[in-house]
Amino acid sequence: MKFLKFFFIFFFTTIILTNNSFSQSRFGELTEIRDKKMRGKESQWVRPHPGPFIWNKIEKEQGTFYWEETDAQVIYSQKHEQTIIATIWPHANWEQKSCKRKKARSPFGKNFSKYLSKPCSMDNYKNFLLKLVDRYDGDGVNDMPGLIKPIKHWEIMNEPEYKMFFKGTEDEFVEIFNLSSKLIKEKQKDAVIIMAGAAGMFPENKKFWKSALPKIKDNFDIANIHHITPPEGKCDKDMWVGDFSKLLKKLSIQKPIWVTEAMIGKCKVIPIYVNAFASGAEVIIDVGVNAPGMKMSKKSRKKLNEFIKEYDNFETIKKLSKTSAEFTYKDGSVKTLEF
Numbered sequence: 001m002k003f004l005k006f007f008f009i010f011f012f013t014t015i016i017l018t019n020n021s022f023s024q025s026r027f028g029e030l031t032e033i034r035d036k037k038m039r040g041k042e043s044q045w046v047r048p049h050p051g052p053f054i055w056n057k058i059e060k061e062q063g064t065f066y067w068e069e070t071d072a073q074v075i076y077s078q079k080h081e082q083t084i085i086a087t088i089w090p091h092a093n094w095e096q097k098s099c100k101r102k103k104a105r106s107p108f109g110k111n112f113s114k115y116l117s118k119p120c121s122m123d124n125y126k127n128f129l130l131k132l133v134d135r136y137d138g139d140g141v142n143d144m145p146g147l148i149k150p151i152k153h154w155e156i157m158n159e160p161e162y163k164m165f166f167k168g169t170e171d172e173f174v175e176i177f178n179l180s181s182k183l184i185k186e187k188q189k190d191a192v193i194i195m196a197g198a199a200g201m202f203p204e205n206k207k208f209w210k211s212a213l214p215k216i217k218d219n220f221d222i223a224n225i226h227h228i229t230p231p232e233g234k235c236d237k238d239m240w241v242g243d244f245s246k247l248l249k250k251l252s253i254q255k256p257i258w259v260t261e262a263m264i265g266k267c268k269v270i271p272i273y274v275n276a277f278a279s280g281a282e283v284i285i286d287v288g289v290n291a292p293g294m295k296m297s298k299k300s301r302k303k304l305n306e307f308i309k310e311y312d313n314f315e316t317i318k319k320l321s322k323t324s325a326e327f328t329y330k331d332g333s334v335k336t337l338e339f
Helices: 002-011 068-079 093-097 122-136 170-187 203-219 241-250 269-278 298-311
Strands: 014-016 027-031 045-048 083-088 153-156 192-194 223-227 257-262 281-286 316-321 324-328 334-338
Touching: 045 281, 068 083, 068 122, 083 122, 122 170, 153 170, 170 192, 170 203, 203 241, 223 241, 241 257, 257 269, 269 281, 269 298, 269 316, 298 334
Parallel strands: 027 045, 027 281, 045 083, 083 153, 153 192, 223 257, 257 281
Antiparallel strands: 014 316, 316 324, 324 334
16 A cells, blocks of 8 residues: 555656756757758757767868868758757767777768777867867857857767767776866856767666766766667657666766657657656657658657647646646646647
8 A cells, every 4th residue: 555655646746847048848859951851840959860060070181170061050950940969979080090990880871980989089089079169159259150059068979888889998988978078168168068878778778877877977967868669669658767767866866857869669659758758858859750760650740749839848747647747837827638
């Protein structure tokens, strides 16, 4: 009986979600500037993936910087009032060749770096990173021509527990992450640092992050979890947010939680989104129409778009039952969802 009482208190509790300095929208999409179907919605978050913020794309030869692709992404997002989450990839072919690093199998094809190890020279990397932030920080010095909306949200690396994204040790990841965060914050005081996304809460993910998180916890503002379903479409009921929240709590880390890659698999779209928000997610970023892996059905995507249109910008969410939730808004209004 005590267990049941605790369960119902927990299940129907109100989860308070605060916007702080973040965009009002609770939703966003992975985007690809070359794909018309994956350019994101108006006035929402966009996370270009892998995006143009790749050292190898920008500094193709040492000392020569190419800003065309990054500028195009920023210009498009400004025009459509989107807020960019910029993923930083600290790899450049020329730089890693200089100390004869081993090649890796690129996760994103020929346009990505052929090397995924720690930089040979952290000074070379720091020089690139400072120029990147300097161009988009909006301080009026060395900014991109026509910059109106600065980039403030920087995600440092991606799923580093998997070798397909980073061929280095945990300690090397920690070194790169902490150096990057401190450098960005020194250059851009209002920058928001997003933790490199954890690739789920499977045992191998938990093992890596249980060790790595305490070493980086003072250098990120937002905790970050991904929910990518395997080929058979198996999914977690709240996109791992509940398990991730428990891990953070166990490590005495109090940070907002974002899901920056959300794939629903065989889960029903509205319940899994509601559960994720109710478990503590502040923002959820959909993987997009043409992302690799199991596709969301047209019917589910229509439901998601209708849900976003009707319930976005909420202040708090309260789960009323297994099939209903209540959303409150800044103006005091309340909306109830039956699903």
